[in-house]
Amino acid sequence: METQLFRSIFTSSTTNVTVGQLGLSLAVSLILGLVLAGIYKYKTSYTKEFVVTLSLLPSLIAVIIFLINGSLGTSVAVAGTFSLIRFRSAAGSSKELLAVFMATAIGLATGMGHVTLAIAVTLLLGLMVLILENTRFAQINQERRYLLISLPKEYENQGFVDHQLGKVCQQVELLSVQYKKKKEVLILEYQVLLNRKMSDQQLMDSLLAVEPISIHLHKQAPKKKYL
Structure with a gap:
């Protein structure tokens, strides 16, 4: 054979x-x-x-x-x-x-x-x-989320964002900070691990207490140029 x-x-x-x-x-x-x-x-x-x-x-x-x-x-x-x-x-x-x-x-x-x-x-x-x-x-962690948070350049209370995330997440990791000159905003990219009893809606409600703010929530990591 x-x-x-x-x-x-x-x-x-x-x-x-x-x-x-x-x-x-x-x-x-x-x-x-x-x-x-x-x-x-x-x-x-x-x-x-x-x-x-x-x-x-x-x-x-x-x-x-x-x-x-x-x-x-x-x-x-x-x-x-x-x-x-x-x-x-x-x-x-x-x-x-x-x-x-x-x-x-x-x-x-x-x-x-x-x-x-x-x-x-x-x-x-x-x-x-x-x-x-x-x-x-090969399944995606059901509690893991990826957040893209946009804040005005002059916004200085970033610690409040971390504090709000800490209320509903077991783990919070800041992956990157990007500044867009045209819009004059800071884009914070977070990887978080939700508490088991917390929902996506509760996460959004917690972050919407920060104004002005723009939030993009993903269950999968945004596609990069690498594999």
């Missing part, structure tokens, strides 16, 4: 590959791409364009790997093309990045003829994604 798992359906040279072998490789990569897209859609906000791309990406990579097999010059040209595409594309989320890497791995495996390995890796990693999505291991 171990030797079969890592055995390629192709021979050592692409000139000896039959149409049936190539068709099998492309068919498997297409099916695994559809499986990967279905796994990605599970409990995820997605776009139609990305799902279609994810479904076809393994097949495309399989064709590229088949074409550059044994050609150093072609492989360098393809690497340069992929680098250009990388720098011209928008940054995605961590889950999108994982899906693209999985699609790439599937395409590489099927393009080299390792069909059994591609199927095994897809099923194993897909199962792990589904398990992690349905367990508490």
Whole structure:
């Protein structure tokens, strides 16, 4: 079984590959791409364009790997093309990045003829994604909140804000202070851990005692440029 798992359906040279072998490789990569897209859609906000791309990406990579097999010059040209595409594309989320890497791995495996390995890796990693999505291991802390509080530049009683937060929170951590010159406001970014019996409404009511003030409450950390 171990030797079969890592055995390629192709021979050592692409000139000896039959149409049936190539068709099998492309068919498997297409099916695994559809499986990967279905796994990605599970409990995820997605776009139609990305799902279609994810479904076809393994097949495309399989064709590229088949074409550059044994050609150093072609492989360098393809690497340069992929680098250009990388720098011209928008940054995605961590889950999108994982899906693209999985699609790439599937395409590489099927393009080299390792069909059994591609199927095994897809099923194993897909199962792990589904398990992690349905367990508490990767779940967000239900009591943790992220606050963006805007105050006038001349507001000097920041200690009162910390005092109000301390009434309803187990833990208060000031992450950053930002000054916006155009609006002349200070933006305080907090990470807080609510008391178990406190609600978001009680947190908001406590902070609204500070005037003038603008509050943005998030259950997830605002997206940064890093993962």
